[in-house]
Amino acid sequence: MAVIATADPIISVRGLKTAFGEQVVHEGLDLDVRTGEILGVVGGSGTGKSVLMRAIIGLQTPVAGEITVFGEPMIGRDEEEAKNVRRRWGVLFQGSALFSTLTVAENVQVPIREYFPGIGQQLLDEIAAYKISMTGLPANAGNKYPSELSGGMKKRAGVARALALDPDLLFLDEPTAGLDPVGAAGFDELIGELRDALGLTVFLITHDLDTLYAICDRVAVLADRKVIAVGTIPELLALDHPWIQEYFKGPRGRVAAAVSERERSGA
Amino acid sequence: MSAPPDLNPSGDDPGVIRLEGALTMLRARRLEEQLGAVTGDNLTVDLSGVERMDTVGAWLVHKLVRDHGATLVGATEEQKTLIEHVARADKPVTVRREPEPLVYQFVGQVGEASMMALTTLVGLLGFFGSLCISISHIFRHPRRFRFNAVVQQFDMVGVHALGIIGLMSFLVGIVIAQQGAVQLRQFGAEVYTVNLVGRAAMRELGVLMTAIMVAGRSGSAFAAQLGSMKLNEEIDAMRIIGVSPMEALVFPRVLATLLMMPLLGFYAAILAIVGGGLFCWASLDLAPITFVQRIRDVIPMTDLWQTLIKAPTFGVIIAMAGCFQGLSVEGNAEAVGLRTTTAVVQGIFLVIVLDAFFAVFFTQIGWP
Numbered sequence: 001m002a003v004i005a006t007a008d009p010i011i012s013v014r015g016l017k018t019a020f021g022e023q024v025v026h027e028g029l030d031l032d033v034r035t036g037e038i039l040g041v042v043g044g045s046g047t048g049k050s051v052l053m054r055a056i057i058g059l060q061t062p063v064a065g066e067i068t069v070f071g072e073p074m075i076g077r078d079e080e081e082a083k084n085v086r087r088r089w090g091v092l093f094q095g096s097a098l099f100s101t102l103t104v105a106e107n108v109q110v111p112i113r114e115y116f117p118g119i120g121q122q123l124l125d126e127i128a129a130y131k132i133s134m135t136g137l138p139a140n141a142g143n144k145y146p147s148e149l150s151g152g153m154k155k156r157a158g159v160a161r162a163l164a165l166d167p168d169l170l171f172l173d174e175p176t177a178g179l180d181p182v183g184a185a186g187f188d189e190l191i192g193e194l195r196d197a198l199g200l201t202v203f204l205i206t207h208d209l210d211t212l213y214a215i216c217d218r219v220a221v222l223a224d225r226k227v228i229a230v231g232t233i234p235e236l237l238a239l240d241h242p243w244i245q246e247y248f249k250g251p252r253g254r255v256a257a258a259v260s261e262r263e264r265s266g267a
Numbered sequence: 268m269s270a271p272p273d274l275n276p277s278g279d280d281p282g283v284i285r286l287e288g289a290l291t292m293l294r295a296r297r298l299e300e301q302l303g304a305v306t307g308d309n310l311t312v313d314l315s316g317v318e319r320m321d322t323v324g325a326w327l328v329h330k331l332v333r334d335h336g337a338t339l340v341g342a343t344e345e346q347k348t349l350i351e352h353v354a355r356a357d358k359p360v361t362v363r364r365e366p367e368p369l370v371y372q373f374v375g376q377v378g379e380a381s382m383m384a385l386t387t388l389v390g391l392l393g394f395f396g397s398l399c400i401s402i403s404h405i406f407r408h409p410r411r412f413r414f415n416a417v418v419q420q421f422d423m424v425g426v427h428a429l430g431i432i433g434l435m436s437f438l439v440g441i442v443i444a445q446q447g448a449v450q451l452r453q454f455g456a457e458v459y460t461v462n463l464v465g466r467a468a469m470r471e472l473g474v475l476m477t478a479i480m481v482a483g484r485s486g487s488a489f490a491a492q493l494g495s496m497k498l499n500e501e502i503d504a505m506r507i508i509g510v511s512p513m514e515a516l517v518f519p520r521v522l523a524t525l526l527m528m529p530l531l532g533f534y535a536a537i538l539a540i541v542g543g544g545l546f547c548w549a550s551l552d553l554a555p556i557t558f559v560q561r562i563r564d565v566i567p568m569t570d571l572w573q574t575l576i577k578a579p580t581f582g583v584i585i586a587m588a589g590c591f592q593g594l595s596v597e598g599n600a601e602a603v604g605l606r607t608t609t610a611v612v613q614g615i616f617l618v619i620v621l622d623a624f625f626a627v628f629f630t631q632i633g634w635p
Contacts, residue, residue, distance in 0.1 A: 100601060105362040118296040123323075129360035130326055130353055142362040147599065166292065166321035197352035198322065199345070 008071075010035045010169060010201050011056060016065035018048065018055055025051050029065070029226045038195055038202040039230075040212045042247065043222030049205045050094070052222065053171055056203070057091055058082060069169070087115050089169040090162030094177065096154040098146040104132060104157045105142040111164040127164075135160040136190055152183035156190070163194070169201045170194075176208045188214045209253055213260035221247075282309065284331070287316035290324025298327055308336050315341030325353040333357065387613070394591045398521065401513040413519055420523030424485045428531060432480050436468075436535035439476060440542025443467055448551060457551055461561040464543030469570040473536025474528075475622060478581040481528065482614035486589035489520050490610035493593025494603035502594065512594070521586040528582030529575050536574060569634040577625055581618045588614040 009032035016029040025048040033039045043049050054060040056067055058074055067074045072085055098107050105128040112119060112127060119127075132142050135156040146154055155175055162170060172191070176184035192215045195202055206212065212219055212233065220230040223243050229236055236244055247253060284305065290298070312331055317324075329350055331337040342350070367375070405411050447463040493516060496502050502512050540562060547553040592610035596602045 100599075103364065105360075112292070116292055116295065119292070120296065120299065123295060123299050125362045126326065126330075127323060128362055129358075130322070130356040132360050133358045134322075134352070134356035137360075139358055139360045142360045143364045163322075166323065197348055 008035060009033055010070060011203065012066075012068045013052075013056065014066045016052075016055060016067065017063045018051055018060060019063050024225060026055075026062075027225045031220055031227045031230070033201060033203055034218075035201055036195075036199065037217040038191070038204060038215050040216035040219040041203065041205045041222060042207070042212065042219060044243065047222040048225070049222055050173055053091075053173055053203065053205060057089065057171060058086070087111070087165050088167055089171060090159075090165065090167040091171040092155065092158045092162045092173060092175055094173045096146070096158035098154060098157055098161065100146050103143050103145055104137070104149070104160070105129070107146070107157060107161050108132065108164050111161065115165060128160075131160045131163055132157075134194070135163070136186070152179050152187070155179065155187060159190070159194075163198070166198070167200070169203065172202060172204045172206075174205055174207060176206065176211055181210075184208060184210065185214070191215055209248075209256035210259070213256050282307075283311045283313055284337070285313045285316060286328070287318075289319040290317050290328070291319055291321045292323045295323050295327070298324070302327055302331060305331065305335060310335050310337040312337045312339050313341050314339060314343075314346060317342075317346065320346050320349060322349065322353055325349045329354050329357065390595070391587065391591055394587060394594075397513055398517060398587065401511060401518055404511075405514060405518065411514055413515060416515065416519035417523055420519050421527060423488070424481065424520075424523050425527035425531060428481065428484055428527075429534070431484070432477055432531055432535050433538045435480060436473060436476060436538040437542040439472060440464060440468060440539030440544075441546045443472070443539070444543035444546035445550070448546075458553075460543070460547060460551065461553070461558060462565045464547075465540055465562045465566045466570060468536045468539035468543065469566050470573055471622075471626075473539055474532035474574045474578045474581065475618070476539075477528065477532045477535045477578070478585060478618045479615055481524065481531065481582065482585045482588075482611050482618065485520075485524060486585045486614040487607045487611050489586060489589030490593040490596075490607040491603060493517075493590055494596035494606050495600075497594060497596045498600065498603065517590045517594075520590055521583055524582040524586035525579045526582075528585075529578040532574050532578035533571075567635050569629075573625070573629055573634065577622065580621065580625075584617045584621065585614040588617065 011031070011033040013029060013031040016031075017027050018025045029052070031052075041049050041052065051060055055062050056069065056074070058077075062075065065075075069085060070088060074082065074085065077085075098104070099110065102110065105125070108128040108131050109124050112124060129142060133139065137153060137156050137160065141149065141153060141157065146157065149157060159170075159172075159175075175191070176187050179187060188211050191202060191204070194200060195215075204211070204216065216233075218230055218232055219236055220227050221236065221241075221244055222228070223241075228241060229239055229244060233248065237248055239245075248257070284302075288294075310331065312328060314320075314328070320328075325346070328339070332339065332350075332354075339347075339350070366372075444460055444464045448457055448460045451457050451459055451463070493502070493512075496516075502516075505512050505515065544553075544555060544558045544562075547558055548555055589610045592606040592613070596606050
């Protein structure tokens with residue numbers, strides 16, 4: 001499935017305000033995520049990247065503002081109705097959040113059992129098996145417990161669970177944090193592949209410049225309690241916001257840009 | 268070579284399976300049943316009527332191709348990509364754990380539990396040894412004694428426990444007096460309720476209930492504190508800086524519990540006696556002044572000595588079990604919870620075993 005960058009947004013956030021007690025995290029935040037794109041969300045520590053994601057997926061109730069996902073308003077929704085929207089997205093949390101008492105295969109089967117209780121064990125096992133190998137886990141990973149997996153494998157297992165219900169939308173919270181460069185590059189590749197094959201839209205929070213250059217179609221920059229800019233990396237570079245300049249043109253940004261440039265000219 | 272009738276509505280060619288509508292997880296159960304009835308080879312699968320397909324639908328189609336050598340016609344580009352993607356993911360993956368035979372499981376569990384008990388015992392012994400070494404270090408270098416840490420633990424282990432231990436002992440005193448009075452009334456010996464309350468509280472219950480409460484409050488807190496410090500690599504950081512965790516963390520806790528337990532135990536015994544006294548006053552019309560006089564007569568001094576000998580011993584055991592389990596935490600946060608539970612169970616178990624030994628011992632040396 002090719003990238004369908006249609007204009008209508010799959011997620012639309014308007015005038016979002018979130019706060020923890022006195023401390024305001026976002027104020028007047030607007031953001032659109034287009035269908036079929038991989039949107040990278042960057043920002044300094046404490047700018048509320050994860051809080052934004054939690055607000056969109058309904059784990060954090062905003063003080064004010066509107067959030068629509070798949071064209072349906074998400075704030076103040078009845079829990080039962082929200083469930084129907086919720087099964088159309090998958091989430092990979094920062095620490096993978098695999099259920100530690102279940103094996104990887106059982107973890108993948110949890111959402112399917114929850115929403116489609118009628119599916120037989122045989123088919124459940126087959127689904128778990130292909131999801132597991134789709135995310136690049138080795139063949140013997142299915143019956144392992146999360147504590148027996150390495151960090152990179154846990155992330156892949158987390159993606160397998162997030163993809164269990166064939167979502168249209170995938171949320172990833174710092175997927176490459178804590179992975180070695182080889183593992184991180186492999187993970188980037190996986191996300192790109194899955195997006196192409198399954199026609200996913202990906203909302204990706206990251207600190208990893210390599211990930212941004214490798215797979216993100218657009219990048220949203222969070223600062224000063226709002227999204228200060230959204231666009232492709234060249235578009236962002238054209239802006240002269242000090243944080244953006246420092247982020248992309250700092251020592252790490254230059255290296256990542258050089259690598260991405262070399263790969264593009266080589267390919 | 269035939270397709271089930273509901274998958275071939277027009278019935279023109281039995282070798283053609285026509286799939287229509289949405290091939291998604293929602294229909295997976297029925298589809299699986301229908302496709303399970305498909306027999307024969309060289310089928311043709313017509314996907315031209317398919318509106319939506321997810322990976323489950325693609326997987327079922329892929330299985331037709333894999334198991335029946337079916338040919339696909341009428342698939343869109345997107346559907347082809349999806350089926351190809353799923354086909355590439357079709358690798359043998361182990362999904363279930365083979366359960367071991369029951370006999371093996373049983374033998375394995377017994378062996379594991381025995382090894383566990385043995386290693387814990389040896390570990391506790393080693394822990395006690397290294398605590399002794401630390402104490403001798405502190406004696407030789409008194410400046411290493413952390414006065415503030417000990418006082419802080421006094422506060423946590425002792426002062427903060429006063430309320431709950433006092434209330435608990437008071438209520439236990441009332442219950443013993445009440446139950447005792449009911450039983451003794453049958454012999455017309457109600458007046459001996461005083462003996463019962465006084466001796467039970469001073470000799471056994473005060474210190475035992477206190478030990479159980481301290482194990483639940485402080486032993487668990489020690490295990491959880493040290494356990495999360497271990498996980499957070501704080502213990503390693505201390506070692507690298509040259510601070511001995513034994514001296515800085517374990518010794519203050521053990522010392523504080525050792526010193527606080529006799530005080531708490533005596534306090535608990537007194538409050539149990541007060542509770543019993545109030546009951547006697549209210550229910551048996553025994554004036555408080557008489558009660559106090561009787562108490563002084565019936566409780567021998569050796570009962571107090573017993574409490575004052577047992578309490579610090581129990582304190583050391585509880586604190587050591589807590590700290591030992593805390594420092595044994597490895598891996599993840601779940602281990603902290605497990606170790607905390609173990610610390611409390613182990614602490615209480617050892618206290619009760621030791622209490623039995625003490626009871627026999629004190630009787631043997633002729634204490635009434």
